[in-house]
Amino acid sequence: ARRAALAAVTGPGATADGHAVPLLANIGGPQDLADALEHGAEGVGLYRTEFLFLGRAEAPSAEEQEAAYLEVLEAFPGGQVVVRTLDAGADKPLAFLPPPGEEPNPALGERGIRLLRLHPEVMETQLAALARAASRSTAVLRVMAPMVATAEEAALFAAACREAGLASAGVMIEVPSAALRAADLAAEADFFSVGTNDLAQYAFAADRQVAALAALHDAWQPALLDLVALAAAGAAGRDRPCGVCGEAAGDPVLACVLVGLGAASLSMSAPALPAVRAALARHSREQCRLAARAARAAASPAQARDAARAHLPGLS
Numbered sequence: 390a391r392r393a394a395l396a397a398v399t400g401p402g403a404t405a406d407g408h409a410v411p412l413l414a415n416i417g418g419p420q421d422l423a424d425a426l427e428h429g430a431e432g433v434g435l436y437r438t439e440f441l442f443l444g445r446a447e448a449p450s451a452e453e454q455e456a457a458y459l460e461v462l463e464a465f466p467g468g469q470v471v472v473r474t475l476d477a478g479a480d481k482p483l484a485f486l487p488p489p490g491e492e493p494n495p496a497l498g499e500r501g502i503r504l505l506r507l508h509p510e511v512m513e514t515q516l517a518a519l520a521r522a523a524s525r526s527t528a529v530l531r532v533m534a535p536m537v538a539t540a541e542e543a544a545l546f547a548a549a550c551r552e553a554g555l556a557s558a559g560v561m562i563e564v565p566s567a568a569l570r571a572a573d574l575a576a577e578a579d580f581f582s583v584g585t586n587d588l589a590q591y592a593f594a595a596d597r598q599v600a601a602l603a604a605l606h607d608a609w610q611p612a613l614l615d616l617v618a619l620a621a622a623g624a625a626g627r628d629r630p631c632g633v634c635g636e637a638a639g640d641p642v643l644a645c646v647l648v649g650l651g652a653a654s655l656s657m658s659a660p661a662l663p664a665v666r667a668a669l670a671r672h673s674r675e676q677c678r679l680a681a682r683a684a685r686a687a688a689s690p691a692q693a694r695d696a697a698r699a700h701l702p703g704l705s
């Protein structure tokens with residue numbers, strides 16, 4: 390029993406009935422690896438590569454990028470590492486990559502994949518550096534694009550990844566249009582990762598930088614849960630995995646609900662991993678499904694949480 394208890398705290402993520410749910414870390418670069426490993430991350434579910442680019446007059450060279458990516462891959466031999474391509478825009482400005490014009494609403498402007506479309510050479514260099522790093526490592530590299538809104542954008546990104554020799558091209562689901570048309574996107578992408586932070590911002594028309602709007606960013610909002618369910622169902626229809634990498638995945642009760650909605654893996658800031666691992670280990674996949682169904686049937690975030698908890702005994 391002690392061994393089982395210990396495994397629940399340190400082993401791979403799984404529900405009580407043994408359904409595997411890889412528990413991964415959100416990182417900003419190699420500096421976050423120690424924390425991820427210490428908290429038992431099985432891999433990386435979101436490597437936010439913009440930190441490599443921020444505050445610089447010029448883009449980092451292909452060699453410098455390759456070295457940073459390789460360092461992350463080597464921390465997880467045989468494990469999975471999901472790298473997100475540069476997510477820049479007027480809200481995360483880069484000196485060498487200015488948006489083409491004035492943007493009164495940076496969150497709605499030329500950012501993420503939109504900006505990379507305008508500067509294909511930046512994306513190509515990054516994808517090539519990733520491919521070279523992957524060829525030198527045993528980790529399984531998956532690459533995904535931020536802010537994808539349409540199947541056309543997903544196809545464009547997948548083609549660029551193929552061109553670079555990358556085996557797996559995914560998209561973040563963080564714009565409501567992408568969740569609504571998840572089946573179309575799943576036809577183009579190898580996997581999804583739901584970014585609940587931006588998905589909430591765009592679904593509720595509530596700037597994530599405005600703290601006064603926190604109630605609208607609450608990941609228990611039933612409308613947000615509906616969008617996650619749509620994304621997962623679209624992915625499942627094509628046998629594609631759909632993970633979640635927004636902050637919501639770090640709440641142990643919500644993590645169970647996300648698994649119930651169909652999340653195949655959960656990625657979060659490293660300190661949240663042990664509590665999520667323990668919560669999953671104590672509940673079956675069926676309990677997670679029932680909790681998810683009850684949460685979606687609720688009319689408010691507070692009611693959704695209470696309804697889910699009724700199916701997840703022992704979680705506060």
Ligand code: PEP
Pocket residue numbers: 435437563583584585586587588634635636
């Ligand atoms: C998200 O939007 O939920 C996400 C994970 O990405 P970021 O927080 O970096 O925008």
Ligand code: MG
Pocket residue numbers: 535563584586587
């Ligand atoms: Mg985002």
